[in-house]
Amino acid sequence: MKNKKNIWIALLLIVPLQLISQTDKLILKGHTGLVTGACFNADGTLVGTAGDDDYTAKVWDAKTGTELQSFKFDEPQISCIFNKDASLFITSGGDGKISFFNTKNWKLEKEFIIPNSTEAWHVDLSPDGKKLAIASWDLHVYILDLSTFKLVKLEGHTQRICAVSFSPNGKYLASAADDNTVILWDAEEHVKKQVFTGHTSATSIVRFSPDGGWLVSGGDDNKLIVWETGLASGNMEGYMIKEIPMNDLVRAIAFTPNGKYFAAGGASTDGNIYVFNSATFEKVATLKHHTSFVNSLNFNANGTQLVSGSSDNDVVIWNMESFGIK
Numbered sequence: 377m378k379n380k381k382n383i384w385i386a387l388l389l390i391v392p393l394q395l396i397s398q399t400d401k402l403i404l405k406g407h408t409g410l411v412t413g414a415c416f417n418a419d420g421t422l423v424g425t426a427g428d429d430d431y432t433a434k435v436w437d438a439k440t441g442t443e444l445q446s447f448k449f450d451e452p453q454i455s456c457i458f459n460k461d462a463s464l465f466i467t468s469g470g471d472g473k474i475s476f477f478n479t480k481n482w483k484l485e486k487e488f489i490i491p492n493s494t495e496a497w498h499v500d501l502s503p504d505g506k507k508l509a510i511a512s513w514d515l516h517v518y519i520l521d522l523s524t525f526k527l528v529k530l531e532g533h534t535q536r537i538c539a540v541s542f543s544p545n546g547k548y549l550a551s552a553a554d555d556n557t558v559i560l561w562d563a564e565e566h567v568k569k570q571v572f573t574g575h576t577s578a579t580s581i582v583r584f585s586p587d588g589g590w591l592v593s594g595g596d597d598n599k600l601i602v603w604e605t606g607l608a609s610g611n612m613e614g615y616m617i618k619e620i621p622m623n624d625l626v627r628a629i630a631f632t633p634n635g636k637y638f639a640a641g642g643a644s645t646d647g648n649i650y651v652f653n654s655a656t657f658e659k660v661a662t663l664k665h666h667t668s669f670v671n672s673l674n675f676n677a678n679g680t681q682l683v684s685g686s687s688d689n690d691v692v693i694w695n696m697e698s699f700g701i702k
Contacts (some may be wrong), residue, residue: 400698411685420676460505468496511537594626641670
């Protein structure tokens, strides 16, 4: 009788822990190959994903994890984003094609092909929703006007472009490339403002902080670099603030909307996502699930959830409050 009582006590202790562990994330399964893009819509009710290996883009219910839409392409889909009012779901592909889907009926509304481009590897939308920045593997950064579909080419990198990020005011654009550099551009005048050097290998990702004062970049040299942009002071004299060692290469970075934290991932060795305090640069949380490269990270609008896409084919929506991130 005593043994049975002990067993029941053990079960009561174990089961709640199992339930708690399941509330920290929602796993979305449906892609049959690596996932290179993952994003939320404006109100956080939908998640969009892009599949490199299975040539698909998908839309999911962010609350239940139900797959709502799946679009099949002739080429890999690498990046995705919803426009500002979430009326369009935008994907970029391995053929340099940008596809625009109407979210009311999920029909393809428009396609735009970058002339002579190879892969359109990453896209970002300006805060006013009027311009789309494109990181292309043809060594150019592009800015596409979404009202006229006029395309502007920015030249400065010497190897393929991996990521682009608009400043919060939309006046500037940062790009990261395999030439180990981050370039800060004037997005209105279309000229190069600064070149940040410090990475010793390909730079895979760059993101602006929500106040525009910082950039954080990551690459194949297994480190994050935090940069002062000079935009807040207006002197345009950027410099390195901090190097943060990582276990492996970095492919994805995302800031919480309030700027208090940023997440980074990419490691093939453990698939972990690490969350850092923006004030101290200390690691405050480790998110464990993925077993391969983390290729994409994005927070929802209020910072309560983080979505990740990985080369293990999984998409995960993380409940950040479970990790003390608010």
